[in-house]
Amino acid sequence: MAPRSNETKQRILDAAEKLFAKEGFAGVTVRQIMREAGADVALAYYHFDSKRDLFDAVLMRRADHMNDVRHAALDAVEQRHPDDAPSVQEIIEAFTQPLLKLLAEDHDTWRDYFALIAQINNSPQWGGELMTRFFDPLVRRFMDAIRRAMPDAADVDLFWCYNFLSGALTLTFAETGRIDNLSQGLCQSKDMDAISDRLPRFIAAGFRHICNPT
Amino acid sequence: MAPRSNETKQRILDAAEKLFAKEGFAGVTVRQIMREAGADVALAYYHFDSKRDLFDAVLMRRADHMNDVRHAALDAVEQRHPDDAPSVQEIIEAFTQPLLKLLAEDHDTWRDYFALIAQINNSPQWGGELMTRFFDPLVRRFMDAIRRAMPDAADVDLFWCYNFLSGALTLTFAETGRIDNLSQGLCQSKDMDAISDRLPRFIAAGFRHICNPT
DNA sequence: GTCTATAGCTTGATAGAC
DNA sequence: GTCTATCAAGCTATAGAC
Numbered sequence: 108m109a110p111r112s113n114e115t116k117q118r119i120l121d122a123a124e125k126l127f128a129k130e131g132f133a134g135v136t137v138r139q140i141m142r143e144a145g146a147d148v149a150l151a152y153y154h155f156d157s158k159r160d161l162f163d164a165v166l167m168r169r170a171d172h173m174n175d176v177r178h179a180a181l182d183a184v185e186q187r188h189p190d191d192a193p194s195v196q197e198i199i200e201a202f203t204q205p206l207l208k209l210l211a212e213d214h215d216t217w218r219d220y221f222a223l224i225a226q227i228n229n230s231p232q233w234g235g236e237l238m239t240r241f242f243d244p245l246v247r248r249f250m251d252a253i254r255r256a257m258p259d260a261a262d263v264d265l266f267w268c269y270n271f272l273s274g275a276l277t278l279t280f281a282e283t284g285r286i287d288n289l290s291q292g293l294c295q296s297k298d299m300d301a302i303s304d305r306l307p308r309f310i311a312a313g314f315r316h317i318c319n320p321t
Numbered sequence: 322m323a324p325r326s327n328e329t330k331q332r333i334l335d336a337a338e339k340l341f342a343k344e345g346f347a348g349v350t351v352r353q354i355m356r357e358a359g360a361d362v363a364l365a366y367y368h369f370d371s372k373r374d375l376f377d378a379v380l381m382r383r384a385d386h387m388n389d390v391r392h393a394a395l396d397a398v399e400q401r402h403p404d405d406a407p408s409v410q411e412i413i414e415a416f417t418q419p420l421l422k423l424l425a426e427d428h429d430t431w432r433d434y435f436a437l438i439a440q441i442n443n444s445p446q447w448g449g450e451l452m453t454r455f456f457d458p459l460v461r462r463f464m465d466a467i468r469r470a471m472p473d474a475a476d477v478d479l480f481w482c483y484n485f486l487s488g489a490l491t492l493t494f495a496e497t498g499r500i501d502n503l504s505q506g507l508c509q510s511k512d513m514d515a516i517s518d519r520l521p522r523f524i525a526a527g528f529r530h531i532c533n534p535t
Numbered sequence: 536g537t538c539t540a541t542a543g544c545t546t547g548a549t550a551g552a553c
Numbered sequence: 554g555t556c557t558a559t560c561a562a563g564c565t566a567t568a569g570a571c
Contacts, residue, residue: 111536112536115536115537128445129445129446130347130446131345131347131348131444131446132348133344133345133347133348133349134345134346134347134348134446136563136564136565137564137565137566138563138564138565146537147537147538147539148565148566149537149538149539149566149567150536150537150538151565151566152565152566152567153536153537154536157565157566158565158566222445225443226440226443226444228443228492228497228499229439229440229442229443229491229492229495229497230345230440230495230497231342231343231436231495231496231497231498232343232344232345232348234495234497234498234499235497235498235499235501235502238497238499239499239502239503243502243503246503247503262504262507263504263507263508263515264519266500266503266504266507266508267500267508267515267516267519267520267523268519268523269500269503270489270492270493270500270508271489271492271493271519271520271523271524272489273492273499274488274489274490274491274492274493275484275485275486275488275489276488277443277488277492278442278443278484278485278487278488278491278492279484279485279488281443281444281445281448282445283442283443283444283445283447283448283449283452284445284448284449285442285448285449285452285453285484285487286480286481286483286484287449288449288453288457289453289457289460289461289480289483290476290477290480293476293477293480294477294480294481294484301477301481302481305478305481305482305485305531306481306485308530308531309481309482309485309527309528309530309531310485310527311530312526312527312529312530312531313523313524313526313527314523315526316522316523316525316526317519317522317523317526325554326554329554329555350545350546350547351546351547351548352545352546352547360555361555361556361557362547362548363548363549363555363556363557364554364555364556365547365548366547366548366549367554367555368554371547371548372547372548
């Protein structure tokens with residue numbers, strides 16, 4: 108593959124990521140993507156089989172790295188606790204903070220991707236299948252870790268709590284601007300420090316309250 | 322307006338609600354909607370100005386009732402506490418339980434509408450504007466009530482906690498089937514009793530943990 | 536690898552008969 | 554109110570020159 112080819116391919120993926128994130132799969136045409144990428148429509152079909160194939164490629168491009176940084180964060184937590192179990196909050200932080208850190212450090216690169224994930228997660232059409240395929244292996248490892256931290260918790264409680272975590276996390280990623288409106292500017296969707304300080308503690312408190320047998 | 326007309330109009334709205342919920346605004350054609358409704362394409366444009374006008378009509382049709390039942394639930398809580406402030410959990414329950422109750426009692430009517438709201442809430446394209454327009458007046462009243470229950474809480478903390486609540490609540494409504502997959506059938510997206518038992522307690526614990534100054 | 540050109544279809548929307 | 558018929562525009566995707 109010529110070096111020029113891969114460059115164009117990445118430009119197409121960048122353009123597709125940006126537009127799919129804003130308008131969803133059906134809300135964007137291949138023509139719009141290629142106009143944004145500054146290349147001809149036919150090139151989309153040279154580099155990808157179809158519009159749907161391009162969509163999958165956009166998702167896949169960053170999924171591995173996303174899973175890697177989260178696995179690494181959980182590795183680090185477990186190495187800090189060779190004998191005892193880590194706290195629920197430490198585990199939740201290993202799940203959320205790597206993503207918030209990516210966003211904080213390279214906002215332009217990750218914002219659109221995370222907004223896309225948020226839409227997929229909440230879509231009956233895509234959510235069940237795609238989230239399961241891309242992220243459930245990682246999620247299972249986190250669930251195992253939490254189970255060890257709370258050995259008396261019922262599985263059904265743990266899974267529901269994960270559902271609430273997932274919703275809170277992805278809406279926060281979507282950066283829709285609603286919280287900016289509601290708070291009249293007091294909160295800003297893109298303020299990752301503010302989220303970092305609150306989201307993992309909020310979620311860990313919920314887990315403890317629901318899953319800890321009294 | 323003839324009685325037959327309104328009947329057809331409702332059938333169009335039902336069909337549009339169902340399809341928009343599954344595939345989003347752009348993912349559905351007017352032709353598909355009218356096929357589902359069992360009427361001719363031209364009738365869509367007799368009853369509504371445009372596809373977008375039909376979309377807004379779908380949203381508007383149930384928004385008032387949704388807001389009414391939540392206002393009524395908060396009224397009831399406040400009447401139970403003429404002198405002291407209600408607990409955070411009571412207020413959260415007045416926010417969430419009326420919707421879960423609608424879903425539990427009349428699942429077929431409300432499932433698609435709530436799935437649609439979930440997608441809009443997580444869409445950068447629609448979320449900021451539409452959620453603000455339809456629901457923020459009600460949300461402000463709930464924020465005021467919570468502020469009275471936690472007089473020492475900082476506003477910025479309260480708004481972020483509302484954001485987490487909103488994400489958890491709407492993903493739960495979306496019924497994407499992901500939690501069914503992840504839990505291998507242990508949890509079911511449509512099990513409103515399971516959610517009722519856990520969601521408000523989870524959220525209230527988060528609010529208390531973040532907003533209560535130690 | 537990148538372009539021109541175009542096939543074959545579907546789209547949102549409307550005009551006009553009944 | 555409801556239908557038939559239709560339009561201009563835009564769509565995904567491809568064939569073939571360079």
